[in-house]
Amino acid sequence: QAASINYWHTFTSQSEFAGLEEVMKLFAAAHPDIKVTQENIPNPEFMAKITSAVVANSRPNVTMVSSERFADLLAMGALTDMTERIASWDRRADFDDKRFDSITKDGKVYGVPGFTFVDWMYYRKDWFDEAGLAPPTTLEELRQAAIKLTDPSKGRFGLGMRGGPGGQNYIINVMAAFGSPVVDATGTIGLNRDKAIEAIDWFSGLLTRDGAVPPSAANDGFRQVIEGFQTGQTAMIWHHTGSYQDVASALKPGVEFATLAMPAGPAARIARLAYAYNTITSDQNADASWEWVKFWGEPDAAVAFLEKTGYFPASSVAAKDERISGNPMYKAAAETLEFGIPQPSFPGYAGWTESVVLPAFQRTLIGQATPEQAVDEMIDGLASATA
Amino acid sequence: MATLSINGVRKSYGSLEVLSNIDLELEDGGFLVLLGPSGCGKSTLLSIIAGLEPSSGGDIFIGERKMNDVHPKDRNIAMVFQSYALYPTMPVRRNIGFGLEMRKVPQGERDAAVQKAAELLQIEHLLDRKPGQLSGGQRQRVAMGRAIVRDPDLFLFDEPLSNLDAKLRVEMRTEIKRLHDRLGTSVVYVTHDQVEAMTLGTKVAVMRNGIIQQLADPQTIYEKPANMFVAGFIGSPTMNFLSGRLEEQDGALALRYGDSVLALPDTEASARPFIGREVVAGIRPETFSTHSDGPSLTGTVDVVEPTGPDTMVVLNVAGQMITARLGSRDRPVLGAPMTLAVDTSALNLFDPESGNRI
């Protein structure tokens, strides 16, 4: 049956786009009767657009959903239950069960992972070697190294802290590492005030006390953090595998920089695995949609995509690809896959982190609030977000 | 060509009434001159006739047609605005031809008409300028040109010659007269120039504070003003008002002022009821002369003002100042007594209370 489906996603860069086109080409060859029209939406506006579409009941057939958006979209009723389709899917076995954790709610599965972002850190191998420092394995070691490598007269700082847009995830991670996860093992939502204060105090202290972080931290987003590292102003940064190409384009892998799994905190070692899922968002042409969704799980497609983008495949089969396993830089990622956990996910979580956690933390950075005040603000905000 | 009748037209700006109950009648081909002090409502009346301002009441007919609800463009009127209202973006040629353009007159015909009007107004050499590059008088002539190229049912002219020099004004006056004679179009004409009023008008309306004081032919307005306002307003220098008591002397009327008496002609029968009461005699300055004999006034010369062709003399006649216009060859002596003959046949008597002519 001839069908036409549309696909919303946030692929915008040249490489991502090339990857997508490759996948589409393969799909067209395999399913000549299904016509896929893709529509790219800038990541920052993605939720606004999909929300509007849901409210106006004008949804796309298939949507790319990243893990942190799952809970909100599910709550809005944007997603379709795909449990049965997935259960009977012949490639289900290619995927580790964990890959589906962050798209599953109450036993129902709503999507198929397309690829993965794995949290890790980059550090200046040359500087560490020069200073005779070992790569940090705990946050405290990281702090010491950062202080040591900081030399404002040379314009060098220990850690490129992301205190601007997108920084909320790292704040959450640090709090979790200090023993205050937002969602604990029992699934209860809430912060441990004391631990959280300790975490925030430590984290913001990197700037306010230790001066081991560029003073621009409160406004540094992804771009600034990466540029700081690329231009040799910072010794370490935290990010995920998605930025590897960028970093490697400016610094020599293995010589100037190396990658490392996230160091452990006093209470836990936290690194996130974020997935981009493909989900069916409309009842129309659901079967055709399903063909497209599962096509992303085909090793051919995943590898083709990887070749163009370097994004980590979600499929275990694909992850065994030689170009990944053969690259020492990806060792840290493989390591992280073992202990990495998905981000907390509940309705309102994303909004809370962005509009409460981040500004509150920024206020400690710029001296407008104490860690206690900041954490209280977060706790209040969390309460009203989940009320 | 059409008659114009205005019935009970009123106009108020907010609480300010600027026209009250105007009635006017102008015969087909007539030439009505509106005269009146500044701000009396002349321009407003023209605007209402043209349909540019809504009236607050009353009717306007042009020909047989009631115009109240007819749009300006359909009234077929040509108008010269007091403020010229030239279109600043268009060259003079187009300004003048605009009315024809609007009436779809073919280009060639239009150009010819514009050319002709421009020649008549002596502005041929200015046709390609913008209004901003003209002198005041030139602008005024362009405004004039815009009206006279047309062949409307009615011309409205609002002080169309005020900024022209005397010579040009006389020429233009003649041209307007000729135009009127030739086309026979009815005209309503506002002017402050009494010579214009007298020579052009077949009818003159004198207004004051939005009220028509007198509507008559120029001669009548001049010679038999309806009231002291009209009498004082028309004529330059203005009419002398000599107050006194009306008496009967030997069966004839006479005016007693101070210790003296001025004999009046018998014709003033309507004056009889006023015998024994205070009246005002209106005497035009030009009715005095040094030559004739007959009734006369005597006073001391107070001011002598030679103005080219004439000499103005102000006499103190029993405490009242009387101006006389004498020939330039009369040279009165300041401070000396002087006796001037009065043409009492041209004299008017007024009731000082109502101001109306007796």
Next chain:
Amino acid sequence: MATLSINGVRKSYGSLEVLSNIDLELEDGGFLVLLGPSGCGKSTLLSIIAGLEPSSGGDIFIGERKMNDVHPKDRNIAMVFQSYALYPTMPVRRNIGFGLEMRKVPQGERDAAVQKAAELLQIEHLLDRKPGQLSGGQRQRVAMGRAIVRDPDLFLFDEPLSNLDAKLRVEMRTEIKRLHDRLGTSVVYVTHDQVEAMTLGTKVAVMRNGIIQQLADPQTIYEKPANMFVAGFIGSPTMNFLSGRLEEQDGALALRYGDSVLALPDTEASARPFIGREVVAGIRPETFSTHSDGPSLTGTVDVVEPTGPDTMVVLNVAGQMITARLGSRDRPVLGAPMTLAVDTSALNLFDPESGNRI
């Protein structure tokens, strides 16, 4: 109070020369009237004096001070614009007081001055209106008020009374005269009204095409015009030009026109070189009379035009049209022959080639 001297001022708009080599001298406290046909450059000259337009050459002195590079606001001039140039956003009161406000005159004093000027101009009741709500004449008076509240070194008036009715104009003229007498400020005054020119001016300059034709006192301009242009321009109705041949008869001069001869007074010694040549005699219409005897012209009555106080008669004198202004009691008969006496002492002779007075 200051003298005004203008030396060789020129002005061109592109290739169009509108003022050429203007020289003028006005004594302290003098009153200079500029007369001239529409578009001759009067307003331009005022603008240059005020410093509003750059001249293309020449110097301007007010008092001892060379003004070429002085900013208008520092020239201490008050001016009435032909186009009024009222500030549309300000009420009349503020418009009038603006010049004082700018000169930091205290509020109380300013209000008093505005009030006084408004009374003088009869616009007290309009002080709180915006210019857009005024009639033409009212606007003009506001423009006037803006000038007269000030106490400048020099007044420039550009046709300040053109839109006022005759009566008001006379009153305003008197007020201006009084103002001038009181303050003694020099005035340059553009007008088309010759009575204004004659009564107000201590000096009159007649311009034509940007050139000054004659600069003299009013009497001289009227009685001894420098050339035919001035002669024809001044006076209404305009001067008659009777062409003929200058002859000597019995030792006295005479003008032969057609078959007739007009005896001239002997005084014209400067005319002797023209004996035997064609000349033009300029005869003012008001120098004719029916009464006197002496030299006279005879012709047939062609037009009779009564204009209130006077009667205009056009005679066909040997093929030349001659206008005479007669008293209103003379009633010539159309087509009948008529003989009019001429006051030849007021007659001027012109060289028809150069147009200059002989």
Next chain:
Amino acid sequence: MTNGTSTAAFPGARSAFERLNPIRAIGELSESRYWMYLLLLPSALLITAVVLYPTLYGIQLSFREMRLNRPDLGTDWVFFKHYARMMSDPIFWVALRNTAVWVTSSIALEFLIGLVAALALNRDLPGTKLLAVLILLPYFLPNVVAGHMWALMLDPRLGVINDVLVRVGLLEGYKAWFADPNTAMAAAIVVEAWHSFPFFTLLILAGLKGIPADLYKAADIDGAGAFSQLRLITLPMLKTIIAAAVILRVIGLVNSPDLLLILTSGGPGRSTQVLSLYAFQTAYKDFNFGYAGALSVVMFILLMVFAWGYIRLSRFNQE
């Protein structure tokens, strides 16, 4: 506007041919007493069609519980709950204050620079036509591009402005303009002013061309100096244009978070958080449409009050 019946209703239609001519018909119509309403009709219809429903929708949202990611809460009417919450919401008050600062400073700066530029351009000096084009260029840049370019120029690492200031000796080292609460708002205002002052320049310039030269001549004679002429002639004559421009700019600034979104996202802390940004985040990050609706309604009311008062004060619509 079809002809037929409409022309017949008005006298002046003469022949059948004329009645069929639509241009003539419109001409006739234009003389009718209801012409102004006819003139307003198309725009009013269009605006009503496009805007009435969305606005009413937004207003009703503000009285409802509407959290898209919390379907469990339902979508009941909650009347003034959101408004009550707003009163005790510290972020709202901070954002309100920031909005006031952001709007007034930006407008003041834009207007001043715009006016000065327009006055200078209006002198029509030789060569200034080119300068005029250059001066108007910033306005042509999309917000996205302008914002990012300034972010680059003010960048604490790559910023050319920092580099220049350091070289000139005005700064010790590179400054993180947007990370310091003391400079973040100011820097954003500078960027905004740079981007939008040509709006005022162009409008004022167009307005200046319409002022009769005579008035300045009269003012010169009256002794008004340049500043007095500006204050007493130019500005009053441009009053309606300026008033309209200011109102429109205020509305634009209050309502659109574009530039701040790119430059600071409201940070650091909440030092550049403004109402529009807050509403946007509430709606599309927190999915709390009810509260966002209430915020919008409050902004709307504030703007209404402002516009109304402003029109009153500036006597915008008076003759």
Next chain:
Amino acid sequence: MAVAQSRSKLIWNVLSYAVLIVLAFICIAPIVWTFLTSIKPETQIVTRDMVYIPTEVTIENYVKLWSQSSYPTLVMNSLVVTGLTVLICLITGTFASYAFSRFVFKGRTQLMLAYLVVRMFPAVLMIIPLFVLMRQIGLLDSTIGLAIDYTSFLLPLFVWMLKGFFDAAPKELESAARVDGSTRVGAMFRIVIPIARNGLVATCVFVAIAAWNEYLFALMLTTSQGSRTWPVGLQLMVGEFQLPWGMLAAGGMISILPVIILFAIVQRVMVAGITAGAVKG
């Protein structure tokens, strides 16, 4: 010989030049910087030592931009949307502002305020209902639909601005035209609009620029490549995990190009200027 200009005039002229040159520098410097950035290779943008004049010039950013995006389609769409927006504004808005300027009628101020009110409701919340609306009338994802949406907030701007310019044109001139046989519309088109020409052009320029640069609505209310506009395309080219300075700069340069061309045309009309005058009082 030209008489020396008065000194104060000279001072003002000098001052004007100074102001204009400084302003022009301030305006143009960031744009020049953008241009320089657009022709620098990445390594000279993201660097510790400021590179002012690129030692190595590349047009790679432009090539990427061109090849990656369907620039011609995007620009065409933008042109169509902008053109339609201006057209709708011109047709409906000119009449409306003329009515507001020329007629005094009951409720005029209120109505004018009502037109403004339209702009006052934050766009943030308008998007969803507009989305619904446009879908219902079948204009979602079409250039005409987008133009209509733009009109909703640009029309009030147009009307308000233009009213100011209409106000400045003397009413007497219309009276004259009407007596000359022009209808009210005729007088409006032949007399008032030519006088208010500068203002009309300026207003149109604003509407055009606003429409040209609009992003949020364009993103939300169009979906297919066939109707997307340039700003959306530009934003989309700039990936999230990329450092797109060069491309962004190139995009900026390309996006002002059509506007500059348009403005160069318009400028000629605008500076022609009008000689005001002919109006007494």
